[in-house]
Amino acid sequence: MLTNGQGCWSDVARNAGLQRCGKSCRLRWINYLRPDLKRGAFSPQEEEIIVHLHSILGNRWSQISAHLPGRTDNEIKNFWNSTIKKRMKHLSSTASPNASDSSVSEHNKDVMAGTGFMSMFEQEYFPTYDDLSSNSFLQSMVPNHTENPLPMLKHGRNAVGAAAGYFDLTGSGFSGDNEIFASVDNGRKRELHAPPLESFGEDLKSTENTIHRNISIRNNNNNNMSGNINSADVGSFWIGEELKVGEWDLEILMKDVSPFPLPDFQSSI
DNA sequence: AATACACACAACCGCCGGATC
DNA sequence: GGATCCGGCGGTTGTGTGTAT
Secondary structure, eight states: OTTTOSOOHHHHHHHHTOSOOHHHHHHHIIIIIOTTOOOSOOOHHHHHHHHHHHHHHOSOHHHHHTTSTTOOHHHHHHHIIIIIHHHHHHHHHHSOTTSOOTTSOHHHHHHHHHHOOOOTTSOOOOOOHHHHHHOHHHHHHOTTTTTOOSSOOTTSOOHHHHHHHHHOOSSOTTOOTTSEEEEEOSSSOEEEEOOOGGGSOHHHHTOHHHHHTOOEEEESSOOOSTTOOOGGGOSSTTTTOOOOGGGSOHHHHGGGOSSSSOHHHHHHO
């Protein structure tokens, strides 16, 4: 590879006389032999970036690795699965949802207790719809937020969904299965759900990724949000629409990678 | 010292999309 | 238009090493 550069991997395998397929050679090169690979443990900054990007992109390891020079998707994936995921699980299990923290509403405590929704930094963020009107970062995530304050977006993602996804650092991303996986409590109490599997048709059931990327919203008390939410919105109107985070402007999303936590959200709680 | 266990990491596997024939 | 090849990706497994018992 150093002599001839990247060409056809099957030729590489042939010419090297190895009992390996091209695919295997490619993987070995990318994940281990490449001279520009960074060795050693992940720095706290890298870890921060990984957590942040994963909250946005989910398990798109290659896209995450593109923002970490010298790190491979495989390396990041392993690091996530072996270290970060475990740490988050530990944090969420050790954090007491009943702690008398006045900054966390009773409702949010309930939700946290039920789902383990907890950031690895032990900052309990539950962005509200109001955040959307005041927070430039959220607005940047929601292109049509002024005309379209309700969740529906062309990309199939909504303000609160984006916020919930953004703050869902538990590793489950949007794959909440049948459970409530995030909540917003600004007096209007809304909950984001991943709908029960049974509610999907067979065609959708067949694609787990599709299900995991689809969420529905439930308005619990019929308080309209900007007059746009009503109970008719409840249910399946999101089913079948995929979240396409790949279309998001990562440069914008990355603006707030450091430092955690995000002060705008904290001040709104 | 031997064994069991946990962990990190490299490698494998299956699937997919694009290019080419 | 279909078949095949190739590269890329994400999920999973295998393996070596360190640690606890």
